[in-house]
Amino acid sequence: MxxxxxxxxxxxxxxxxxxxxxxxxxxxxxxxxxxxxxxxxxxxxxxxLTKIKVIHVLRNATDSPPNLEVWVKNIGIDPITAPTSMDIYFGPTGAAQRIPYNAAGGEDTWRFQTLPSMIQKMDTVQIRITDSQLTVGTTYTLRVAAPNGVYTDYVFST
The missing domain is CATH 1.20.5 (Single alpha-helices involved in coiled-coils or other helix-helix interfaces)
Structure with missing residues (x-):
């Protein structure tokens, strides 16, 4: 027991x-x-809470090589805290490709006109895309993507 x-x-x-x-x-x-x-x-x-919008695009033919001036506005609530991590896709409609960021500029790159540390709500930034192949009368597609994947598309002709 x-x-x-x-x-x-x-x-x-x-x-x-x-x-x-x-x-x-x-x-x-x-x-x-x-x-x-x-x-x-x-x-x-x-x-x-993130939303961006391309508000204007302009072909700057006075520069050599020609530049594309792009104004992007943060219309969302959250700031974009790493602007240089944004992705830019650009090219003729149906053939757009990723354009790398380069603070110094250069062929087939993009940079900020004035580098922001972050893009606050309602801020507008100017992006400059350098591309010697910009052709008058061509329809182009531009996609600007925030680091978190939120993007905006813009279709225009030069």
């Missing part, structure tokens, strides 16, 4: 240890899920 009480006590202690271990694993997974959900919600909120 004493051995059955001892066996029962050992089994109860083992059950408590196993239950505690399982509860710990489940709770850590719930915490991991919660942090993932929070990060995803924050990213979605950021995307919903």
């Amino acid at each position: 004493a051995s059955s009480v001892m066996t029962e006590a050992i089994l109860i202690i083992a059950s408590i240890v196993v239950a505690t271990t399982i509860a710990g694993v489940v709770m850590s997974q719930v915490g991991s899920f919660e942090s993932t959900f929070t990060a995803t919600s924050q990213n979605q909120k950021n995307e919903m």
Whole structure:
């Protein structure tokens, strides 16, 4: 009888240890899920509060090579905190390609006229795209994408 009480006590202690271990694993997974959900919600909120718009494009033929002057306005609520991480896609309609950022400028690059540290709500920035292949009478497509993936498209003819 004493051995059955001892066996029962050992089994109860083992059950408590196993239950505690399982509860710990489940709770850590719930915490991991919660942090993932929070990060995803924050990213979605950021995307919903970001909105940009190309408000004007002008071919500057007085520069050599010709430049494309682009004015972009932040019409969203959130600021764009890493403006140099924006993506610019430009080219004839149906053949646009990514144009890399280069603060010094250069052929087939883009840069800010005045480099902002961030683009606040309602700020307008001027972007200069250098492309010696700008042709008068051609229809071009321009896409400006914020670092979080929110973008605006603009179609125009030179």
